[in-house]
Amino acid sequence: MTDVRIAAAQYPIELLPSYGAWEAKLSRWVSEAAVRRAQLLVFPEYAAMELAGTDPAAAADLHASLDHVVALGERIDELHRQLAIHYGVTILGGSRPCRGARGAVVNRARLFCPDGRTGYQDKIVMTRFEREIWGITGGEAVHVLDAPFGRVGISICYDAEFPLIARAQAEAGARIILVPSATDSMQGYWRVRIGAQARALENQCYVVQAPTVGQAPWLPSLDDNHGAAAIYGPPDGIAPDNGVFAVGEVNRPQWLFSDVRLDQVDVWRGSGTVLPFLHWPEQDAPMRPDDACRDEPAPPAPITAPDRSEDRPEPIFGSLE
Template identity: 55%
Template sequence: MTIAAAAYPLDWLEDWETYEAKLEGWVMDAVGQGADLLVFPEYGAMELASLGGPDVAGDLEAALQHVAGLRPQMEELFARLAHQHECHILAPSGPVIEGSRRLNRASLFAPTGLIGHQDKAIMTRFEREDWSVEGGDGLVLFDTSLGKIGVTICYDSEFPLLARALCEAGAELLLVPSATEAVAGYSRVRIGAMARALENQCVSVQAPTVGPAPWCPAVDENRGAAGLYGPPDAGWPETGVIAQGGLDSPGWVVATVDLAQVTQSRADGTVLLFKHWSEQPKQAEAIKILHEKASSA
């Protein structure tokens, strides 16, 4: 399949029609390049805060509430785009409010409609301490016509047991939508995405927000590059980089992957990390502590 990963800028929007036109253009561009699966970033939905005006967009709480309120309308738009263009789309994640809980949710759409959603599992300090956003209720494996897909949202990609659980359940492809305000944060997520592809002998796809959005303090600075990664093994690029865009360069990064190669690598790769994962606990439990002998001088 051909995958398009977005390096997505957050724009000030004067009205809903402007947003629809922007997303229609982005989807048409990716599909025009042959993409079967389009991956948008974490908190890409926060540009919808601009529709509430400067006072709403400039306030952390008001922005969250406004974007959460537009969630049904946004999902209708992405369902229509996926159907119209006959593609799968991981829509930009954004806040949702369920009862007393505030979650960071990414939804996956097929041409036939919404498949389901993945809520971010582990919150960053900003989400916990400034925004009161909570972790979701576990992980989701999306069994699609393209293949078996897991989603680890941004910080989640830095925790190996999450991706491991998804891959043990059958995931061949990990989608990593991200939003990071500094190159250090982008690097952590990119390194995490590459490490998860290495450990699980699978494909990972990072799609970040890029560029400034000074009108919304929740997402005012955005650094990153879109990329697709695989295990550096036979049949894959020796660097593990399938494709990668330039830092802070808006647009799609598009590449074609064969998920049959995931099955091949796991069964008969040069190394068998996925298979040998279970050998770690025995070795880790057998740790010894050796003390340096004091000098007799």
């Protein structure tokens, strides 16, 4: 499969009266995208935290809200799995807090395939709010996931601002990088967007951003939500001049749709106007500052190329269960 219709959610955080109301809302969103023939549905970072609002006592307390949503984890995953099977679509569920292997809470985004398989990616790099106030721990491994249309990588929000995460996924075969996000200011949105567009440029692939939107003063973890969904590529060949295939209206709840050709990634990487994906290793060449300002010439110090083998997280291939 080379043609894929992507639906990226600008998902509104709303005050819902019960788990059942949330289940109905999510089912409606998935149905709306499926009716419009979407094959890959992308929900935002921390979208599952909306469930904390169904318990006012938990919603008002940052740590109690984590515990509340963690406890619902299996039900959340099963609903997504059933929706993916029923509609024959691949769904990146809104990320949720989850107990990791060592018992710490991580921010996990799980991919659900139409044949019932699932796989996940934990956020690697925590923001200051997550690490200093909320107590979320970074994940330990970078994954690539085998969806029906090919390999994808997931760089959750802040992770998109760190090139080596998406680079490891692209080198492991990902032709789409998914960037679910939750940002409480337009500056935060633009930081993630700039990072996402940079990842599309340097890896010569598609990058999909999907944000939370709306005001939720009852939920300290997601009280302000700003952004716009988008599908990005490198500005080359069939891509628009700015590399933006589609972008939503800022802060408006909606699905954003875009049809992409995954074989175009091979064209960009093999015969593009520039070849940053291919030429990346050349950046390991030795570099040092110009010595032209020195009073007396000094013998050059020996320089060796830096060993970056440990800088890049090792991807886990085909980590679908």
